[in-house]
Structures are given as C-alpha cells and as structure tokens.
Amino acid sequence: MSDRQVDQWEQRHARTDRAARQAATTFFVAILAAIGLFVVYIQGGQTQLEGVLLFVAFSGVGAGIGLWAKVILDEPQVVEDRPMMRSPRESREAFEAEYDETVGGGLARRSFLVKLLMGAGASLGLALLIPLRSLGPGPENELFTTSWRAGARLVLPTGAPIRPDDVGPDQIVTVFPEGARTVEEQADSQAVLIGLRQDAMDLPPGSPATVGNLVVYSKLCTHAGCPVGLYRASAAELLCPCHQSTFDVTRGAVPISGPAARPLPQLPIGVDDDGFLVALGDFEAPVGPTFWNLTDEPIVEEA
Amino acid sequence: MPSGTSDRTHRDGPIEALARWLDDRLRLAGGGRKYLRKAFPAHWSFLLGEIALFSLVVLLFTGTFLALFYTPSARSVIYEGPYVPLQGTEVSAAFNSTMRLSFEVRAGLLMRQVHHWAALVFVAAIVVHMLRVFFTGAFRKPRELNWVIGVGLLLLAFGAGFTGYSLPDDLLSGTGLRIGYSVLLGVPFLGPLLGFLGLGGEYPGTDALGRLHIMHVMLIPAGLLGLVGAHLAILVRQRHTQKPGPGARNDNVVGEPLFPTQTMISLSLLAFTIAILTLLGGLFEINPVWLYGPYEPFSVFAPAQPDWYMGWLEGLLRLWPPIEFTVFGVTIASTFIPGVVLPGIVFTLVGIYPWFESRFVTRDQAEHHLLQRARDVPARAGLGTGALTFLLVIFVAGSNDVIAADTATSLQAITGILRVAAIVLPPLTGFAAYRFAQRLGDEPSVPEPASQP
Numbered sequence: 104m105s106d107r108q109v110d111q112w113e114q115r116h117a118r119t120d121r122a123a124r125q126a127a128t129t130f131f132v133a134i135l136a137a138i139g140l141f142v143v144y145i146q147g148g149q150t151q152l153e154g155v156l157l158f159v160a161f162s163g164v165g166a167g168i169g170l171w172a173k174v175i176l177d178e179p180q181v182v183e184d185r186p187m188m189r190s191p192r193e194s195r196e197a198f199e200a201e202y203d204e205t206v207g208g209g210l211a212r213r214s215f216l217v218k219l220l221m222g223a224g225a226s227l228g229l230a231l232l233i234p235l236r237s238l239g240p241g242p243e244n245e246l247f248t249t250s251w252r253a254g255a256r257l258v259l260p261t262g263a264p265i266r267p268d269d270v271g272p273d274q275i276v277t278v279f280p281e282g283a284r285t286v287e288e289q290a291d292s293q294a295v296l297i298g299l300r301q302d303a304m305d306l307p308p309g310s311p312a313t314v315g316n317l318v319v320y321s322k323l324c325t326h327a328g329c330p331v332g333l334y335r336a337s338a339a340e341l342l343c344p345c346h347q348s349t350f351d352v353t354r355g356a357v358p359i360s361g362p363a364a365r366p367l368p369q370l371p372i373g374v375d376d377d378g379f380l381v382a383l384g385d386f387e388a389p390v391g392p393t394f395w396n397l398t399d400e401p402i403v404e405e406a
Numbered sequence: 407m408p409s410g411t412s413d414r415t416h417r418d419g420p421i422e423a424l425a426r427w428l429d430d431r432l433r434l435a436g437g438g439r440k441y442l443r444k445a446f447p448a449h450w451s452f453l454l455g456e457i458a459l460f461s462l463v464v465l466l467f468t469g470t471f472l473a474l475f476y477t478p479s480a481r482s483v484i485y486e487g488p489y490v491p492l493q494g495t496e497v498s499a500a501f502n503s504t505m506r507l508s509f510e511v512r513a514g515l516l517m518r519q520v521h522h523w524a525a526l527v528f529v530a531a532i533v534v535h536m537l538r539v540f541f542t543g544a545f546r547k548p549r550e551l552n553w554v555i556g557v558g559l560l561l562l563a564f565g566a567g568f569t570g571y572s573l574p575d576d577l578l579s580g581t582g583l584r585i586g587y588s589v590l591l592g593v594p595f596l597g598p599l600l601g602f603l604g605l606g607g608e609y610p611g612t613d614a615l616g617r618l619h620i621m622h623v624m625l626i627p628a629g630l631l632g633l634v635g636a637h638l639a640i641l642v643r644q645r646h647t648q649k650p651g652p653g654a655r656n657d658n659v660v661g662e663p664l665f666p667t668q669t670m671i672s673l674s675l676l677a678f679t680i681a682i683l684t685l686l687g688g689l690f691e692i693n694p695v696w697l698y699g700p701y702e703p704f705s706v707f708a709p710a711q712p713d714w715y716m717g718w719l720e721g722l723l724r725l726w727p728p729i730e731f732t733v734f735g736v737t738i739a740s741t742f743i744p745g746v747v748l749p750g751i752v753f754t755l756v757g758i759y760p761w762f763e764s765r766f767v768t769r770d771q772a773e774h775h776l777l778q779r780a781r782d783v784p785a786r787a788g789l790g791t792g793a794l795t796f797l798l799v800i801f802v803a804g805s806n807d808v809i810a811a812d813t814a815t816s817l818q819a820i821t822g823i824l825r826v827a828a829i830v831l832p833p834l835t836g837f838a839a840y841r842f843a844q845r846l847g848d849e850p851s852v853p854e855p856a857s858q859p
Contacts, residue, residue, distance in 0.1 A: 154688005
C-alpha cells in the first residue's frame with residue numbers, strides 16, 4: 104500500500120469508529136427511554152410522557168441503524184442487469200404452441216360447454232348475492248313519513264309539552280312528537296319551533312297551518328341531512344353548519360344561499376283542548392336530503 | 407468445499423442453523439443469494455411509499471389494541487367514568503367504550519391518538535408518493551398495473567378513514583356518517599335501498615356501528631393487505647425505477663444491495679416513522695370525543711371540519727350550486743353530482759392516466775425504467791398541475807366558513823370567489839406549468855455525461 108492509500112484507510116477507519124460510537128450512544132439512549140417507558144407505564148401511565156419516550160426510543164434505534172447502514176457498513180453499490188419484462192420471443196412462442204396444442208384446442212372444440220359453464224358461474228354468482236338483501240328492510244314508505252301524527256303534542260327534548268305563549272318572538276326550540284324517545288324516531292322527526300316577529304310572517308299561499316307567529320319546520324337540512332341548528336334571529340335565517348345552506352323562515356324556509364335546493368318542509372300545527380301545541384299531521388313534504396323518487400306520492404297506508 | 411465446511415461449522419450461530427434447517431427442506435440458497443444482492447436504487451423520494459407502508463403497520467398494531475376495548479353497539483348506557491362533565495349522561499355503548507379507552511385504559515389515549523395521526527400520515531404519504539410517481543413518469547409501461555393498484559389503495563384508505571372516524575359515535579363522527587348516508591341516498595334508483603341495507607334501516611339504523619366496525623377492522627384491512635402484497639410483489643418482479651445518471655441505464659439497476667444496506671435503511675425509516683407518529687399521538691390532541699360529546703341526531707356544532715383528506719369532497723359539496731331537477735320522474739339530488747359523479751370522475755381519470763398518456767400524449771409503447779423530470783413531458787406537467795390546482799381550490803372550499811370567519815368576509819363572497827377559482831385557475835396554472843416545462847426543456851440544465859455511450 105502507498106502512503107496515500109494508508110491515509111485513506113486510516114481516515115475511513117476513524118470515521119467508522121466514530122460512527123460506531125455514535126450508534127452505540129443512540130442505542131444506549133433507546134434502552135434508557137425504553138426503561139423510562141416501562142417505569143412510566145407501571146406508575147399508571149402519562150400520555151405525553153409515553154409519547155415522548157416512545158419517540159426517543161424509536162428515534163434512537165432508527166438513528167443507530169441508519170448510521171450502521173450508511174457509515175459503518177458503507178457497502179458499495181451493486182449493479183444488476185435488467186431484462187425487459189416482456190418474455191423473449193422464443194419462450195412466448197413456445198408457450199403459445201404448447202397452449203394451443205393442449206388447453207386452447209380443447210376449449211375451442213368445446214366452446215358450447217365453455218359458454219354454458221360461464222353462464223352457470225354468472226347465475227350462481229347472482230344467486231349468491233341474494234343474502235345481501237337481508238342486510239336491512241327496503242325503504243318502502245319510510246323516507247316519506249316521520250313519526251308526526253295529527254294530534255301529536257310538540258315536546259321539548261326534555262319531554263315537556265309547549266304552550267303557544269312559551270315561545271316568544273326571535274326564540275327557537277327543538278321539538279319532537281310526544282313519545283318519540285328513541286334515536287331512530289328523533290332522527291327524522293326533529294323539528295324547530297320558531298317565534299317570528301310581529302308581521303314578519305310571509306308564507307306562500309297554501310302553507311301548512313300556523314299558530315299566531317309560531318312556525319315549525321323540519322330540522323333536517325334538505326341538502327345533506329345535517330341538523331339545521333343555527334338561527335340568526337335578526338335576519339330570520341336558519342343556517343346549516345355543515346355546508347352553510349341558509350333558509351328564510353318567514354317565507355316557508357326557502358333556501359336563499361348555499362347548496363340546498365329545497366325548502367325545509369313545514370309542519371302544520373294547532374292547539375289542543377288543554378292549550379298545548381299539537382301537530383295537525385305529518386310534514387308537508389319528505390324531510391331531509393333529496394332522493395330519486397321524492398316527487399312520488401307515498402303509498403297510502405290502509406287505515 | 408472441504409476447507410470451507412470446517413471453517414463454517416465452528417461459528418455456526420442460531421441464524422445460520424435456522425437457515426440451514428430451512429434450506430434442507432425448501433432449497434432456498436440459490437434464490438436467496440440472488441435476493442441478498444438485489445440492487446435497490448437510492449433516492450430519498452423512493453422512500454415515500456415506505457412511509458405509507460410503515461404507517462399502515464402502525465395502524466394495524468394500534469388498531470388491534472383499540473379493537474380489544476371497543477364495543478360496536480348503539481345500545482344506550484349511562485356514562486359513569488372519571489370524566490366529570492359527562493357523568494350521568496346517556497351515551498351509546500360505543501361512545502362509552504371510547505371514553506373508557508381515553509380515560510381508564512392505560513396507554514389507551516396514546517393508542518387512539520397515534521392511530522388517528524397514523525391514518526392522517528398514511529393518506530398523506532400515499533398522496534405524496536403518487537405525486538412523485540406521476541411527475542417522474544414512473545407509472546409508464548410496464549408499471550401501469552401498479553399505478554392502478556395504488557389508486558385502489560388510496561380508495562381503500564379513504565374507506566378506512568371514513569369508517570374509522572364514524573366508530574366512536576361522538577357528535578362529529580355522527581355528522582360525518584349523516585352526510586355520507588345523505589349523499590348515498592341521492593344516488594338515482596339504488597340510493598335509498600343501498601342506504602337502508604347499509605345501516606339496517608332508515609338512518610341512523612340499528613346496525614350501523616356493527617357494520618362499520620366489520621368493514622373497518624376486517625374487510626378494508628384485508629383489501630389493503632391484499633393490494634399492498636400485490637403492489638410489493640409487482641415491485642419486486644419489475645424492480646425499482648431509477649434516476650438516469652452515471653452508469654444507470656434503462657437495462658440495468660444500480661443501487662444499494664438489498665442486504666444489508668437497503669434492509670437496514672428501511673428498518674431505520676420504520677423506526678423513525680413510529681417515532682414521529684408516537685410523538686404526534688403523545689403530544690398533539692386529536693379527535694377529543696369527550697369535548698364533542700355523544701352523538702345526538704338533533705345536535706351539531708360549527709365549524710365542523712372532517713379529516714384533511716375528506717376536505718376536497720366536503721369542498722365540492724359546498725361549492726356546487728343548489729340545482730335539483732326531475733327528469734322522467736327521477737329527481738337528481740343536489741349532492742349527486744358533487745358527491746358521487748365528480749369524485750368518481752376524478753378517481754377514474756387518475757386511474758386511466760397511464761393509458762391516456764401513452765395513447766394520446768407521448769404515443770410511446772416502450773418499456774421505461776429510467777425516471778423523467780417533470781419538464782420532460784410538458785403536457786403531463788401541465789395536466790398534473792391543473793388537476794392539483796383544482797383539488798387544492800376545492801380543498802380550500804371545504805373550509806369556506808372558517809375562512810369567511812377568519813377574514814371577516816361574507817361566506818357568499820368566499821364561495822363565489824372559490825367557484826370561479828375552481829373553474830378558471832386550473833387551466834391557467836396548467837398552461838403556465840406546460841409553458842414553463844417547455845422552456846426548461848429547451849435549455850439543457852444538466853450537462854450530458856459525455857463519457858456515456
């Protein structure tokens with residue numbers, strides 16, 4: 104070896120020695136962090152500390168292995184030939200010849216059988232899908248109806264019925280039909296009872312019945328079904344927090360901005376003999392997001 | 407042979423013994439030797455896919471832990487755990503088990519948060535990896551199949567994310583599920599039936615959590631693992647692409663040997679990925695369901711923001727104009743085009759891009775193993791930049807309410823600007839990128855290696 108080669112060898116040796124010491128340090132730190140993690144965990148755990156100790160332990164291992172691979176080993180790059188993916192012509196032709204002679208010829212002679220087998224496979228596949236139909240009931244009438252019925256009292260989430268005087272101008276409360284206690288019933292029957300300001304009401308002709316300045320709309324956005332929970336009393340606007348559809352509650356909750364295209368369906372209301380607010384029927388239209396046969400008449404149930 | 411044998415026997419460790427035991431039965435030495443020295447081209451950008459893979463590893467381990475405690479049931483129970491503000495509240499068993507994981511199970515909160523962070527990083531790593539593959543032309547023949555598998559993995563990652571964050575049954579997750587169900591409901595003819603079958607009835611359904619749980623912990627992970635297996639098997643078969651450079655040609659592979667260097671680099675990256683994810687999960691609160699509270703169908707809070715990768719879908723829903731129409735008795739919901747058709751078109755275009763490019767842009771049917779620079783195919787640079795611009799605008803639109811509040815601008819103005827931007831900006835940036843790539847391509851910025859034949 105020449106002097107220069109010896110120098111280079113020594114330099115490299117010094118570098119790998121240093122890297123080995125560094126890697127040893129990082130592994131040692133990882134061991135300490137792992138012990139620390141064990142202790143923290145035994146003591147009852149502490150989320151932030153666990154995260155930091157895991158970070159230190161895994162970083163230590165990662166840094167040590169990285170140093171080992173890149174500096175200590177420092178393996179030279181390797182060069183491989185890369186054959187093209189397509190098979191060489193001879194092997195392709197040999198395969199084709201062999202195939203034609205054995206499988207292909209046989210299949211060609213029996214093309215009728217092959218077609219019938221494919222037909223059997225397809226029919227069987229379809230038949231095997233049928234159990235999926237058991238996953239749930241069909242939509243039937245469900246999307247057209249809610250649990251509101253004529254005579255059903257409007258109640259607060261607490262279950263308390265409401266008198267017309269309970270809701271003043273600019274007030275809004277969430278209401279359900281009395282007796283709707285389950286999440287399923289509340290999901291599509293949820294409604295908002297709003298007290299409008301004097302003379303603000305400007306409902307289109309033929310709108311469902313109201314009581315004084317009180318109107319009730321479905322709380323389900325007609326866009327993507329979120330609860331239309333934000334009321335801006337000054338503008339008499341209901342705002343959906345999901346996609347910001349806005350509805351003018353003085354004019355039948357018509358959408359005035361945002362992606363919703365249909366008004367919130369209105370609930371006809373009246374007052375029962377005891378002076379509580381009641382529904383006079385179901386919503387005037389299907390609640391919630393639009394579906395393809397929305398304009399169909401719902402199937403009328405036999406009384 | 408004789409001298410070698412005696413030399414080997416006396417330093418026979420357990421690994422050597424195991425290798426010999428296996429080779430006695432499976433004849434592995436010949437093939438194994440080839441893999442020891444397999445070349446793996448080295449460049450930092452080739453590790454992006456590995457970050458996605460390692461995030462998936464973290465997801466599987468943390469997810470298994472979570473599944474041991476989670477109860478996929480909407481059954482109503484009274485919360486009696488240590489979190490005072492919710493004590494005595496009626497919650498679902500699913501929410502209750504999530505609270506227990508967060509407050510009572512040792513390291514449970516860490517696992518939950520690492521799992522959620524790993525999901526965000528998983529999708530991000532897939533997307534950045536795809537961008538690398540796209541702009542370097544790594545999807546070209548013979549790798550079109552792996553590109554499509556990659557798109558399938560991205561779709562499954564979306565499915566995993568959506569089903570996953572619906573599980574805790576908190577107020578935010580219920581809202582996400584509500585929107586997903588509503589978009590499905592708007593699909594002509596099939597929507598209502600599919601929605602009812604999926605949830606076991608009208609929203610919220612009786613079986614939703616159980617169904618989502620099985621999808622999240624079984625069906626989607628099985629699909630992910632199957633596709634990852636295929637993705638890697640094809641990678642090994644085709645070998646990795648490489649950047650052109652001294653000695654690197656289309657018909658060779660220059661790189662680190664698989665053993666030990668590349669394996670150790672990958673292990674190092676695995677350790678660092680876990681390190682970062684555990685740090686995020688330990689220090690940075692994510693999805694604090696106790697603040698959101700249990701799901702009530704009539705409650706919602708604003709501003710509601712989904713996980714980042716859902717932002718573009720959310721933005722499409724927010725930007726789409728309120729148009730609904732009925733043809734032949736079939737009503738097209740205002741969510742159908744932005745919620746189903748446009749995302750479908752986006753994924754389809756991304757999936758078929760390799761064939762589109764080789765057929766109409768480059769008219770190139772040859773095998774390519776050398777990577778390109780973005781400027782080498784100006785049309786690709788332009789199309790890619792335009793598409794990215796569109797996705798970015800609609801992603802921003804997913805937060806239009808937050809932006810409006812932060813900038814004290816009216817929501818309508820922000821939405822109007824973004825609507826215009828989504829249509830006008832992509833062609834502009836796309837064309838600019840196209841011309842820029844052409845200009846760069848004209849001037850040889852890197853001197854050609856003269857010594858190469």
